[in-house]
Amino acid sequence: MMTLVWGLSLWRRDVSIVDIAWGMGFVLIAWSAFLWGADKSAQRWLLPLMVTVWGVRLSGYLFWRNHGKPEDYRYRSMREHWGGAFPIASLVIVFGLQGVVMWVVALPLQVGIASADQQIVWLALAGLIVWGTGLSFEAVGDWQLAHFRSVAENQGRLLDAGLWRYTRHPNYFGDFLVWWGFYLVAVAQSGAWWTVIGPLAMSVFLMKVSGVTLLEKKLSSTKPGYQEYVARTNAFFPGLPQRK
Numbered sequence: 419m420m421t422l423v424w425g426l427s428l429w430r431r432d433v434s435i436v437d438i439a440w441g442m443g444f445v446l447i448a449w450s451a452f453l454w455g456a457d458k459s460a461q462r463w464l465l466p467l468m469v470t471v472w473g474v475r476l477s478g479y480l481f482w483r484n485h486g487k488p489e490d491y492r493y494r495s496m497r498e499h500w501g502g503a504f505p506i507a508s509l510v511i512v513f514g515l516q517g518v519v520m521w522v523v524a525l526p527l528q529v530g531i532a533s534a535d536q537q538i539v540w541l542a543l544a545g546l547i548v549w550g551t552g553l554s555f556e557a558v559g560d561w562q563l564a565h566f567r568s569v570a571e572n573q574g575r576l577l578d579a580g581l582w583r584y585t586r587h588p589n590y591f592g593d594f595l596v597w598w599g600f601y602l603v604a605v606a607q608s609g610a611w612w613t614v615i616g617p618l619a620m621s622v623f624l625m626k627v628s629g630v631t632l633l634e635k636k637l638s639s640t641k642p643g644y645q646e647y648v649a650r651t652n653a654f655f656p657g658l659p660q661r662k
Contacts, residue, residue, distance in 0.1 A: 419446055420517040424509050433493035433508050434484055436516060441476035443517075444469050447524045451531035462534045464542070465527060465603055468549055472596055475553075479560055491636075523597070523620050526613040530604025538606040545602030552595025555581060559588030576641050584656040586647065590629045591654055594621055625654055 423439045448469035452462060484490075489497075493512070500507040562580040566572050581588035597617040605611055623629060630653055637644050650660045 419443055420513045420520075421509075424513040427508065427513075428505055432489045433496070433512055434487075434490040436512055437490070438477050438480045438484065440516065440520070441473035441480070443473075443520050444524055444527065445473040447520070448473075448527050448531060451528045455532040455534070459534075461537050461607060462531060465531045465534075465600065465607070468546075468600065468603065469527060472549075472553055472556075475557060479557075483564065492632075519619070519623070523616045525616040526601045526604035526610070527616075529610040529613050530600075530608045533610065534607035536607060536609060541606035542603050545599045545604075545606060547599075548595050548602060549599025552592040552597075552599055554592070555595065556589045556592030559592060563589075574642070576643055576647055578647055578651065581656070582651075583659060584652065586651050586653050587630050587633070588656070590624045591656065594624050594654075597621070630654055 419439065420436075420443070423436060427433045427435055448466040452466045455462060488494075493508070496507065496511070497504050559581045562582065563577055566577045566579075585591050597620045601614060601617045604613060625631070634648075634653070638648075641647075
């Protein structure tokens with residue numbers, strides 16, 4: 419799938435489409451794992467359906483947000499840096515790497531769906547609650563930001579209301595919860611606790627690599643008043659705003 423999307427990015431001259439493919443990649447993994455297992459009992463439908471709801475919403479939102487817009491600044495910088503070697507560089511550094519990361523992060527889904535042979539009800543219920551809370555944070559945070567940006571008077575201004583009053587990245591925090599919810603349901607169905615490497619890897623990426631850290635560097639230099647916002651608002655986990 420990632421190789422096909424890479425080919426499409428060459429045709430469109432836009433590597434940003436890899437972001438749209440991210441959510442749908444996990445949907446593909448989930449249903450592949452479902453078809454791999456022989457048992458099609460009712461409990462084995464739970465994780466694929468959860469992943470589908472999350473992945474379709476995320477990819478659909480990113481398609482709507484990015485449609486008609488120029489290539490993301492990160493990939494434009496890569497294009498300038500690599501020059502004529504960019505097609506191969508993007509295949510390895512962007513699409514290939516994300517494919518590997520996707521496989522690692524999805525370990526709970528692969529094992530939890532294909533090898534579901536038990537059901538710890540209370541753990542699965544806890545996973546559903548964590549997943550639902552995360553999906554709500556992610557979806558509501560995205561909606562609030564999109565609505566804020568749609569108002570002409572808000573161009574260049576900073577959103578610090580709604581969920582954004584309690585965390586600077588409610589969508590990333592929501593994604594964090596979603597993956598821990600997937601993990602809890604997967605363990606409830608398979609007992610494969612070792613697949614914790616998946617949500618752990620996603621947590622590191624969200625907080626330290628491609629999520630909060632990377633975006634904060636950009637916002638600190640482009641958004642007026644962002645340092646004041648940083649001083650009073652938690653970066654990731656929600657909390658009451660700090661008062662001077």
